[in-house]
Each structure stands twice: as structure tokens, then as C-alpha cells.
Amino acid sequence: MKYTFDLKMKVRDYECDLQGIVNNANYQHYIEHTRHEYLHSVGISFAAMHERGIDAVVARLTMAFKTPLRSGDEFLSRLYLKRDGIKYVFYQDIFRLPDMKCVIKAIVDTVCIVDGRLGTCDELDQKLTFHE
Amino acid sequence: MKYTFDLKMKVRDYECDLQGIVNNANYQHYIEHTRHEYLHSVGISFAAMHERGIDAVVARLTMAFKTPLRSGDEFLSRLYLKRDGIKYVFYQDIFRLPDMKCVIKAIVDTVCIVDGRLGTCDELDQKLTFHE
Amino acid sequence: MKYTFDLKMKVRDYECDLQGIVNNANYQHYIEHTRHEYLHSVGISFAAMHERGIDAVVARLTMAFKTPLRSGDEFLSRLYLKRDGIKYVFYQDIFRLPDMKCVIKAIVDTVCIVDGRLGTCDELDQKLTFHE
Amino acid sequence: MKYTFDLKMKVRDYECDLQGIVNNANYQHYIEHTRHEYLHSVGISFAAMHERGIDAVVARLTMAFKTPLRSGDEFLSRLYLKRDGIKYVFYQDIFRLPDMKCVIKAIVDTVCIVDGRLGTCDELDQKLTFHE
Numbered sequence: 297m298k299y300t301f302d303l304k305m306k307v308r309d310y311e312c313d314l315q316g317i318v319n320n321a322n323y324q325h326y327i328e329h330t331r332h333e334y335l336h337s338v339g340i341s342f343a344a345m346h347e348r349g350i351d352a353v354v355a356r357l358t359m360a361f362k363t364p365l366r367s368g369d370e371f372l373s374r375l376y377l378k379r380d381g382i383k384y385v386f387y388q389d390i391f392r393l394p395d396m397k398c399v400i401k402a403i404v405d406t407v408c409i410v411d412g413r414l415g416t417c418d419e420l421d422q423k424l425t426f427h428e
Numbered sequence: 429m430k431y432t433f434d435l436k437m438k439v440r441d442y443e444c445d446l447q448g449i450v451n452n453a454n455y456q457h458y459i460e461h462t463r464h465e466y467l468h469s470v471g472i473s474f475a476a477m478h479e480r481g482i483d484a485v486v487a488r489l490t491m492a493f494k495t496p497l498r499s500g501d502e503f504l505s506r507l508y509l510k511r512d513g514i515k516y517v518f519y520q521d522i523f524r525l526p527d528m529k530c531v532i533k534a535i536v537d538t539v540c541i542v543d544g545r546l547g548t549c550d551e552l553d554q555k556l557t558f559h560e
Numbered sequence: 561m562k563y564t565f566d567l568k569m570k571v572r573d574y575e576c577d578l579q580g581i582v583n584n585a586n587y588q589h590y591i592e593h594t595r596h597e598y599l600h601s602v603g604i605s606f607a608a609m610h611e612r613g614i615d616a617v618v619a620r621l622t623m624a625f626k627t628p629l630r631s632g633d634e635f636l637s638r639l640y641l642k643r644d645g646i647k648y649v650f651y652q653d654i655f656r657l658p659d660m661k662c663v664i665k666a667i668v669d670t671v672c673i674v675d676g677r678l679g680t681c682d683e684l685d686q687k688l689t690f691h692e
Numbered sequence: 693m694k695y696t697f698d699l700k701m702k703v704r705d706y707e708c709d710l711q712g713i714v715n716n717a718n719y720q721h722y723i724e725h726t727r728h729e730y731l732h733s734v735g736i737s738f739a740a741m742h743e744r745g746i747d748a749v750v751a752r753l754t755m756a757f758k759t760p761l762r763s764g765d766e767f768l769s770r771l772y773l774k775r776d777g778i779k780y781v782f783y784q785d786i787f788r789l790p791d792m793k794c795v796i797k798a799i800v801d802t803v804c805i806v807d808g809r810l811g812t813c814d815e816l817d818q819k820l821t822f823h824e
Contacts (some may be wrong), residue, residue, distance in 0.1 A: 308461040310476055315741055315747050316475070319574050321720035328716070329440040335498065341668040342441055343448070343499035346711055354716050358754045367475035367578060368468065373619060390570060441717050446708040446763060447610055452618050453588035453706060462582070478579055485585050489623045496617070499710060572725040573738055593704040600764065605703055607712070607763035622727070631739035632732065 300425050301334040306391070307369045311384045317364035323400050324357070327388040330373040331404070338423040345419075349411045352420070355383065356405040363388075365385040371399060379426045382416060383407055431506040434464040436525070439501045445530055449496035455532050456489070459520045462505040464534070470555040477551075481543045484530050486550070487515065488537040496528045497522075503531060511558045514548060563638040564689050565598040568657070571633045581628035587664050588621070591652045594637040595668070602687040607682075613675045616684070619647065620669040626662045629654075634664060643690045647671055648682060695770040696821050697730040700789070703765045713760035719796050720753070721786045727800070734819040741815075745807045748749040748816070751779065752801040758794045761786075767795060775822045778812060780804055 305326060313319040332342045345352065365371060370393040377387045384406045390399040408417045437458060447449040464474045473506045477484065497503060503524040510517045524532040540549045569590060577583040595604045609616065610683045629635060634657040642649045652665040672681045701722060709715040741748065761767060766789040774781045780802045786795040790803045804813045 298784070309459065309464050310457050310460055310577055310583050312475075314576040314578065314580045315742055315749075316578045320724070320750050320753070321574060321717040324717035324720055325440065325442050332441050341500065343444075343710055350710050352710075354757055356756050357716070358752075358755075360752050361750055364749070368473065384461055404612055442709055442717060444710040445706055446607055446710065447615050447617075448710045451592075451706050452621070453585045455590070456585035456588055471650070475578055483579050484623055485579075488623070488625065489584070491621045493618055493620065517822045572721065574721050574724055587785075589706050591702065592706055596705050606707075607765065610700050632737065 298427070299389075300374055300376045301337060301374065303333050305323075305329075305331045305371055305373055305375045307365050307367060307371070309367050312367050318365055320361065321360075323359060323361070323390065323402070326371075326373055326390060327375075327386075327402055327404065330375055330388060331386055331406075334375060338359075340419060342425055345417075350415075350417055351409045352384070353409055354404055355407050357402065359391050359400050359402040361400050363392060363394060365399055369393070372396075376427050377424055378428075379427070381418075382414065384420065384424070395428070430463055430508055430559070431521075432508045432559075433462070433469060433506065437461075437505055439497050439499060439503070442498050444457045444499050449498055452491075452493065453510075455491060455534070457467075458503075458505055458535055459507075459518075459532075459536065460524060462507055462520060463518055463538075464477050466507060472551060472555055473517055477549075482540045482547075484516070484538050484542050484549070486536055487539050491532055491534040493532050495524060497524060499527065501525070504528075507528045508560075509556055512537075515544065515557070516552065519541055529546055550552065562640050562691065563653075563690075564572055564640045565601060565638065567594045567597050567631060567637045569593075569635055569637055571629050571635070573631050576631050584623075584625065587623060587625070587654065587666070590637055590654060591639075591650075591666055591668065592632070592659050594639055595650055595670075596653060598639060602689075604683060604687055609681075614679075614681055615673045616670050616681070617673055618647070618668055621666065623666040625663055625664050625691075627656060629656060629663055633657070636660075640691050641688055642692075643685075644669075646678065647685065648688070694823065695748055696772045696823075697733060697770065699726045699729050699769045699814075701725075701767055701769055703761050703763060703767070705763050708763050713762055715764050716755075719755060719786065719798070719808045720768075722769055722786060723771075723782075723798055723800065724755065726771055726784060727782055727802075730771060734821075736760070736815060736819055741813075746811075748780070748802050748813070749805055750800055751803050753798065755796050755798040756795050759788060761788060761795055768792075770774070771773075772823050773820055775817075776801075778810060780816065780820070807823070
């Protein structure tokens with residue numbers, strides 16, 4: 297099993313747009329929340345990092361939209377992580393429940409900004425789990 | 429115990445604004461989602477009602493903001509309901525967990541629009557629980 | 561003419577929900593943005609105030625929803641302001657363009673939190689225009 | 693000059709998150725709104741297309757984040773378009789004003805869903821301007 301972290305979520309009606317499906321920008325919210333919950337699960341607070349002058353920011357994002365979620369749908373948001381130089385690359389896939397149909401596949405390159413400059417973060421390196 | 433329905437939720441970081449607290453408009457999202465989940469719990473789908481030409485809409489909203497929620501906070505969103513003429517009046521309070529400090533108190537007047545006009549909805553009248 | 565400040569805006573499609581109308585929480589966004597643009601127009605930055613330890617926060621909000629906005633609608637967001645003790649009370653109305661049909665009427669009580677406590681803000685008192 | 697359409701916009705404070713910068717998902721909102729305004733400028737309504745059973749949907753999105761926008765920033769959202777088989781590929785770049793520093797560069801593959809199936813849309817083919 298390749299995923300490091302799973303978060304079960306449910307569509308909220310205000311996230312659906314006039315096409316009756318979840319507006320695309322909300323998938324970015326879902327996967328951001330999943331990353332932050334993953335960090336939280338290993339004892340890292342995104343807000344507390346910001347207070348200390350360390351901001352993890354997204355440098356690049358690719359999302360493929362496979363099947364739209366609709367009102368009432370539950371889904372599983374899953375991720376695993378690779379290290380690539382100074383980048384933390386999150387592989388994040390969302391699956392509709394209960395049929396596990398793929399909703400989106402995303403790759404998110406993040407970097408650390410330390411006191412305004414690209415930097416490294418030992419706390420992340422030690423606490424996160426990386427795939428090779 | 430006066431509340432008819434409880435929903436446990438958690439702040440998502442993207443809901444916080446540059447003051448570091450949940451942006452006020454998100455409380456409206458939280459309480460809307462709570463109403464829809466309550467409807468869902470008694471077998472009513474907001475989206476399916478819309479498909480049949482019945483839209484429950486908010487006519488009036490009052491919110492008192494007591495204590496702001498912050499990144500990582502969990503909270504309990506609770507509601508009970510009264511009938512007032514053709515209005516369904518939702519009393520919705522949010523409490524921070526675990527200290528149950530009051531976050532917001534809201535009163536939401538909703539009405540039914542049936543095929544474009546103010547109307548009544550037997551399904552709501554039969555399935556919802558009303559306080560006197 | 562009673563309004564102190566007008567802002568012309570346009571509905572963005574992602575603000576509409578599965579009922580095809582602007583989701584209610586977005587009206588809170590519209591009127592917040594209007595307040596901040598009004599502050600900006602008199603030389604006050606909401607973000608800069610926050611940096612100095614002064615946060616203007618909403619204590620109470622009442623909104624009456626009259627006519628929903630739809631995809632493509634333009635609208636005028638207008639406000640005037642009264643002082644009531646330590647409260648700044650914003651009266652904010654939105655009108656659809658070009659027919660000026662009333663969309664919402666809102667009353668927003670705001671207070672200043674200075675270094676974590678209820679306080680006053682001379683800058684606001686001097687630069688804002690108050691109705692009696 | 694390669695861009696077909698420009699839209700000037702301004703950051704709204706509620707779009708900023710606890711890092712004090714625009715939350716990434718809002719860039720997806722900005723570029724979606726820009727596409728819809730471009731369609732509108734050539735006489736195509738996204739909402740009206742939906743009513744007729746034609747939904748333009750995003751199949752794939754790539755965004756590179758260069759410089760974050762902050763509270764009060766104005767920006768120019770620009771696009772041009774290529775046709776690639778049944779895909780409409782939007783190249784969308786955002787530049788901060790007035791220094792025209794690049795904020796994001798995005799490529800958005802969209803397709804048409806006609807009555808639930810991948811299809812073509814003559815109206816789009818005739819009214820849109822394509823780069824080779």
C-alpha cells in the first residue's frame with residue numbers, strides 16, 4: 297500500500313457550483329487540508345511553523361480531474377510524499393466512496409521559505425515519511 | 429437538552445484569514461452545512477429538493493460572534509428548530525471543543541420557494557422536529 | 561443621499577451554488593470587501609492595522625436576503641456608518657444593476673480589539689465619516 | 693502581443709490566509725473567472741451553456757506559483773487559447789500591478805461534456821480566438 301496518510305471527508309453543498317458538481321478550486325482546498333492534517337498527525341502545526349518564520353508554500357501544482365464529486369458524496373483523500381532536492385513532492389489522490397472511483401490525481405511541489413528565503417526545515421525532514 | 433442535531437467539525441487552515449482566525453463568512457458555511465446534514469439525517473436531500481423545484485432559502489440571518497476559532501480548533505455545531513408561520517427558524521450555536529466556549533450564536537429564518545413562489549413543503553413539515 | 565461609499569462589483573460564477581444563485585456566505589464576503597475598500601479609500605489598511613496589533617472584528621451581523629444575485633449580475637454595494645459607544649455600526653445594502661432592485665440589507669456591528677482587548681482606535685475615529 | 697484577453701482584478705482580504713498571502717485555491721478562482729469573462733466578452737454564457745446541457749469542464753490544470761499576491765494588490769489576469777484535438781487549452785498568466793511581476797503561470801485543459809458525454813461545441817469553435 298503506497299499511501300502514507302488517508303483523510304475521509306464529505307462534500308459540503310456550498311462547495312458545489314451551478315453545474316451541480318464540486319467547483320474545481322475546492323479540490324485544492326481538500327488536498328491542502330489533507331496535507332495540513334498529515335503534518336498535524338506527525339506533530340507539525342502549519343500555523344505554528346508560520347509563527348516561527350517558516351512557511352511551507354506550493355511552488356507547482358498539477359491536477360488531473362477524473363470524476364466530479366457531487367452533493368452528499370463522501371471521499372477519501374490520500375497522500376504519499378517524496379523528497380526531490382529541496383522540494384517536498386506530495387502525490388495526492390482523491391477517491392469517491394464507497395466505489396473508490398478516482399476523482400482527481402494531483403502532484404504538489406512544495407518548498408520551505410525561511411525568513412523570506414528558500415530554505416530547509418529539519419523538523420519536516422525528521423518527522424515526515426518519504427517514499428524513495 | 430434543547431438541541432435536535434449536533435455536528436462535530438474542525439477548522440481547515442484555508443478558512444483562516446490574515447488575522448489568523450476563521451473568516452466570518454465561513455461560519456455561514458458551517459451552519460449551512462449543519463442544516464443540510466440535519467436534513468440529510470432525516471432523509472431529506474437539499475440537492476434533490478432543488479431538482480424537484482423546491483428551494484429552501486435563507487430570508488434572514490442574525491449572527492453574534494463571541495469567540496473566534498483558530499487553526500486546528502475542533503467545534504460542535506448544534507441546532508434546533510421552530511416553526512413560525514411559513515418560516516422555519518433555525519437556532520444554531522457553535523461551541524469550541526473541548527472547553528465548550530461559545531463561538532457564535534445564530535438565528536436563521538428560512539422559507540420555501542416552490543416553482544419560484546413562496547410556498548410550503550409537506551416533506552419538511554413531516555420529517556423535521558420542531559420546538560414549541 | 562445617505563450612502564458614504566459605493567463599490568460596483570460583479571458576480572463570479574464560482575460564487576453561485578447548485579441552486580444557480582449566489583451562495584449566501586458570499587454576501588458576507590462582498591460586504592466585508594466593501595468595508596475594507598471603504599477603509600482603503602480613506603487611507604486605512606486593514607492588513608496594516610493588524611500588523612500594529614489592532615483588529616477590527618465583527619461582533620454582530622444581521623442580513624435580510626431580498627433578491628438573489630445570479631451568474632453575470634452586476635451590483636452596487638453601498639454603505640454608511642454610525643458610531644454607537646465603542647461600536648462602529650455599518651449599514652450595508654446591495655442593489656442589483658441596472659434595475660437597482662434590493663438584494664440584501666445588512667447591519668454590521670464592529671469593534672476594535674487592541675492587543676487582545678476591546679479598545680478604541682483614534683485613526684478610525686478621525687478618518688471615517690459617521691452619520692448621526 | 694500574444695494574449696487574447698486581459699482582466700484587471702484586485703485581491704480581496706478574505707482571499708488571504710494566515711500566512712498573509714492569497715490562498716492558492718483562489719488563483720484557480722481568478723483564472724476560472726477570467727475564462728468565463730473572456731467567454732462572456734465574445735457572447736458566450738457559461739451558465740446558459742449549462743442550461744442547454746453543455747458543460748465546459750477542466751480536465752487538467754498545471755499552475756506554477758512565482759510570487760504571492762498580498763492584501764491590496766492589484767493584478768492583471770491574461771489568457772490566450774489553443775485548440776488541441778477536442779481540448780481547449782487555456783494559457784493563463786497573472787501579473788502583479790504595477791510592476792508586472794509574474795504571479796502564476798497556468799495551463800488549463802478544458803473539454804466539453806454534451807449531455808453527459810465528451811463532445812464538441814460549435815459555438816465555442818466559432819466565437820473563440822485560437823493561437824496556432
